[in-house]
Amino acid sequence: MAQLTYRASVSLAIAQSMRKDQKVFFIGEDVGAAGGVFKATVGLLEEFGKERVMDAPISEQAILGAAMGAAMTGLRPIAEIMFSDFLAVCWDIVANQIAKTRYMSDGQINIPLVIRTANGGGSKFGAQHSQSLENWSMMIPGLKVVAPSCPSDVLGLMDSAVKDPDPVIFYEHKSLYAFKEEIEQTDISIPIGEANTLHEGKDITIIGLALMAQRAKEAALILKDKHDINAKVIDLRSLVPLDLQTIKKSVIETGHVLTVEENPRLCGWGAEISSLISEHCFINLKGPVTRVTTPHVPLPSADILEDNTIPSVELIVNEVIKKLKGE
Amino acid sequence: MVDKLNDDIGEEKRLQLWEMMLKLRLVEKKAYDLFLQNLIKGTSHLALGQEAIAGAFGVALKQGDYTFCTYRGHAHTLARGSSIEGVLGELMGRQCGLMKGKGGSMHLTDVDKGVMGSYAIIGAHLTIANGTALASKYNKTNEVSVCFFGDGTTNIGAFHEALNMAKIWNLPIVFVCENNLYMEYTPIHEVTAVEHPAADRAGAYDLDKIIVDGNDADEMLRTAEKAISKAREGKGPSLIEAKTYRHSGHSRADPGKYRPDEEVKDWMENKDPIKNYRAKLLDFNVNEKIICEIEEKIKDQVEKATEISMASPIPEIKEIYTDVWANGGSEWHN
Numbered sequence: 001m002a003q004l005t006y007r008a009s010v011s012l013a014i015a016q017s018m019r020k021d022q023k024v025f026f027i028g029e030d031v032g033a034a035g036g037v038f039k040a041t042v043g044l045l046e047e048f049g050k051e052r053v054m055d056a057p058i059s060e061q062a063i064l065g066a067a068m069g070a071a072m073t074g075l076r077p078i079a080e081i082m083f084s085d086f087l088a089v090c091w092d093i094v095a096n097q098i099a100k101t102r103y104m105s106d107g108q109i110n111i112p113l114v115i116r117t118a119n120g121g122g123s124k125f126g127a128q129h130s131q132s133l134e135n136w137s138m139m140i141p142g143l144k145v146v147a148p149s150c151p152s153d154v155l156g157l158m159d160s161a162v163k164d165p166d167p168v169i170f171y172e173h174k175s176l177y178a179f180k181e182e183i184e185q186t187d188i189s190i191p192i193g194e195a196n197t198l199h200e201g202k203d204i205t206i207i208g209l210a211l212m213a214q215r216a217k218e219a220a221l222i223l224k225d226k227h228d229i230n231a232k233v234i235d236l237r238s239l240v241p242l243d244l245q246t247i248k249k250s251v252i253e254t255g256h257v258l259t260v261e262e263n264p265r266l267c268g269w270g271a272e273i274s275s276l277i278s279e280h281c282f283i284n285l286k287g288p289v290t291r292v293t294t295p296h297v298p299l300p301s302a303d304i305l306e307d308n309t310i311p312s313v314e315l316i317v318n319e320v321i322k323k324l325k326g327e
Numbered sequence: 328m329v330d331k332l333n334d335d336i337g338e339e340k341r342l343q344l345w346e347m348m349l350k351l352r353l354v355e356k357k358a359y360d361l362f363l364q365n366l367i368k369g370t371s372h373l374a375l376g377q378e379a380i381a382g383a384f385g386v387a388l389k390q391g392d393y394t395f396c397t398y399r400g401h402a403h404t405l406a407r408g409s410s411i412e413g414v415l416g417e418l419m420g421r422q423c424g425l426m427k428g429k430g431g432s433m434h435l436t437d438v439d440k441g442v443m444g445s446y447a448i449i450g451a452h453l454t455i456a457n458g459t460a461l462a463s464k465y466n467k468t469n470e471v472s473v474c475f476f477g478d479g480t481t482n483i484g485a486f487h488e489a490l491n492m493a494k495i496w497n498l499p500i501v502f503v504c505e506n507n508l509y510m511e512y513t514p515i516h517e518v519t520a521v522e523h524p525a526a527d528r529a530g531a532y533d534l535d536k537i538i539v540d541g542n543d544a545d546e547m548l549r550t551a552e553k554a555i556s557k558a559r560e561g562k563g564p565s566l567i568e569a570k571t572y573r574h575s576g577h578s579r580a581d582p583g584k585y586r587p588d589e590e591v592k593d594w595m596e597n598k599d600p601i602k603n604y605r606a607k608l609l610d611f612n613v614n615e616k617i618i619c620e621i622e623e624k625i626k627d628q629v630e631k632a633t634e635i636s637m638a639s640p641i642p643e644i645k646e647i648y649t650d651v652w653a654n655g656g657s658e659w660h661n
Contacts, residue, residue: 025465051465057495062454062488069458069472072443073393075465077458092485097451101444105436106426107650109444141659142651165653193661242660276660 004186007177009151010040010116013158014078016187018048021076024162027054027063028080037082038118038177060090064115068098071113076162084119084133084171091136098167099142114161115169119147120211120262121310122175127298130174130306132262134209135269137169138239145239146192147171147210151181153237156190164192173210193241201230204256204320207247207273209236212260212311219316227321239269247273248280255286258320260311265296292319331611336545338613340386344544345604346621348382351402352601353629354411358401358418362579366637367418371432374402376542376574379600380505381406383547384473387555393443393459393472395452398433400445403475407440411632416639423639427646450485452476453502457489460498460558471558472500479510481524490532490566499558501551504568505541511577512585525568534566541569542600545607572598 004012018024026044028036032055035042045053056063060081067079081087087094094115101109121130137143144166148154154172161168198213199220208216213235223229232250236243251257257277259270274289292311300306355375361367374381381396385406388394396403401414409425417424418432425437433447443459446452456474463470480486481504493500504525508515521527526536539550547569554565572594576583583591608618651657 054496057488057491059488059492061451061485062457062492065451065454065456065485065489066458066461066492069443069455069460070462070465071458072455073459073462073466075462092448092451093454096448097446097455101436102653103651104426104430104434105438105444106429107653107655108426108436108438110653112653141657240659244660 002183003180004151004183005177006151006154006172006179007038007040009154010172011042011044012186013155014041014044015047016155017078017159017162018052021162023074024076024078025052025054026078026080027056027067029056029058029063029082031055031080036080038174040172040177041080060086061093064090064093064098067113067115068093068111071111072109076112078114078116078162081115081117083129084117085128085131087117087133087136094137094143095140099140102166103142110165111167112165113167114158115167117169117171118174119171120173120175121299121306122211124301124303124306126301130299132294134171134239135263135267138269138272139267142167143240144168144192145171146237147173147239148237149173149176149210149213149235150179152183152188153190153196155183155186156188157192157237159189160192168192171210175211176214179214190237192238193243194237195243195246196235196237197232198235199231199233201232202253203230204258204324205232205234205247205250205254206258206260206316206320207234207236207270208260209239209269210262212262215311215313216260216316218313219320222313222317223320229320229324231320244276244280247277251277251281252284255284256323257285257289258316258323259289259291260316261291261293262310263294265291265293268293287323290319290323292316334611336548338611341608341611342613342617342621344382344386344548345608345618346625347385347406348378348544348601348604349622349625350411350628351378351382351405353625354405354414355401357415357629357633359575361415361419361633367432368420369431371418371579372399372577373575374399374573376594376599377505377507377571378402379544379547379604380503380541380569380571381475383544383551384503386548387551388441388471388473391441391470393441393456393470395443395456395472395474396445397452397476398445398447399477400435401432404435404437404442404445407437407442409435409437409440409442411629412635412639413437415632416636419636420641421636421639422642423636428642429646429650449480450483453480453489454485454492456500457493457498460493460500461496463499464496469559470499471555473503473555474500475503475505477510478504478506478508478515478524480504481528482519490528490534490564493564494532494534497561497563499561500564501554501558502564502566504566505571506568507571507573509577509586512581523568525566529566534564537565537567539567539569541571542598542603544600544604
């Protein structure tokens, strides 16, 4: 049993994949000698050398293009985009090339690559280094979208993402890098597309992802202790593929749903889930699905502004109480 | 006059190149005819007039090498040995098409032949071609990657990112700029800071400045072979700028009226790579009967392939939902 941070689990997960498969290599900016700007890739260069851990120039298109081309030949690259916000400068490679090439080629080409990227707010970095962009990739056919909420999920989901024959975008949450967990077994695999229950309950279903799943869990503990409300917290783990069955099962039991999203309101992933729930579970609903999101604004920088923009534990607690007790 | 005593290419290879170029020309002409008959929908970007570049590389490359081309990629695909019906069938949206109608004219792909795709958004495929080159280096195999693109590509960021990366990692890759003097509808010199849009940028990436007459098939072949050998020997990337001219407009919708009549006439009459190469073959004392036989053979191949394509069934509607994922399907939730 060892205590592992989310940060350390990233480098361990990459190392484990690289030890298992010579086809896996790692490319990104400042990832090797510097160990990553978030220190999430420390030790990889030392263990695997420059041929498998490649420090790239600030050329996001060239990084992802090289990863894509290598993947087309059967290698299994892991590419880092330092901040998810930077995906915007290489979005052609992601959305037009990586996502569509398998389909356009009628299945002649597989692209087994992982793009890992630091996502989300909480660091007071301002609007261009703090966005929560899972929904950008969710809406593009051909991309799998994973966002782990804890160190064991980083280990298990990374293992699956590297082995996956399709492109996976792996959103690591910046505010979770220091999150610790006691871990017995590090070489684990968690299938992509299976949601995880972080808290059991039959009064309401709270659906979250990454940092928001952890905040929902904290909210559920408060709701139980102080308000006698038993909330089921579902950590989606991945948006594509989506574990709709787990959502449905819980909604049928509770009849109340709250999604907690870090992305701005419009076209956030909760909107799709809300739509699916009304399609599949309409008769089970006791009220409308509530979406807790970041408001539709760019993320501000100052402590008080950012803290009040991203959904907090307190906000989740209050929204649940308002929903169930009308207070 | 040709120097027959110092012929480094030889009749066999020259006839191979002639046959290749002629095939590219006649298939493009057929594609144009089929468009006029409304049997091909969507858009098309013909490489009529530019055949010597794809043709020369087609002759110079080996099986297993990788090529990447643009939406003007029918010729480059055929040059790797893809079937004519595979190309025409794809343009016509038939099951015999290379991608069974999933990709269309701008995305021809034939992995078995090393055709790693045709890319329709300027710039991206230079970075992707670096990836197959990187894989060859990583695996210590000796394939060469070749990436074709137009003059307009030299002004997008991905071009510069890709050249820098290829150089710093010493990748086995050849970048081939087909400078047909027009970026879509605009003369390239009007929108580019340097005279030679690719070659004048080579120095910025510590690459040699290579400019070649892209309509001189022999020169094109020599240039291609040299750059391919360099890459295969582990001596790194090359950037070639091949001057050429398209006989038609940018795309199906473009009659090309922005080009001066005299200019078009000069290129069509005096600088046509096919016409000039035929004359050169005769200069080298190639028996005209052999030339004519090849011409008849290719015409016949194109006609037969057209018949096969027209007889091929259209795709089944269920194909819409296949091959998003490696499991063959398109499901995104359980």
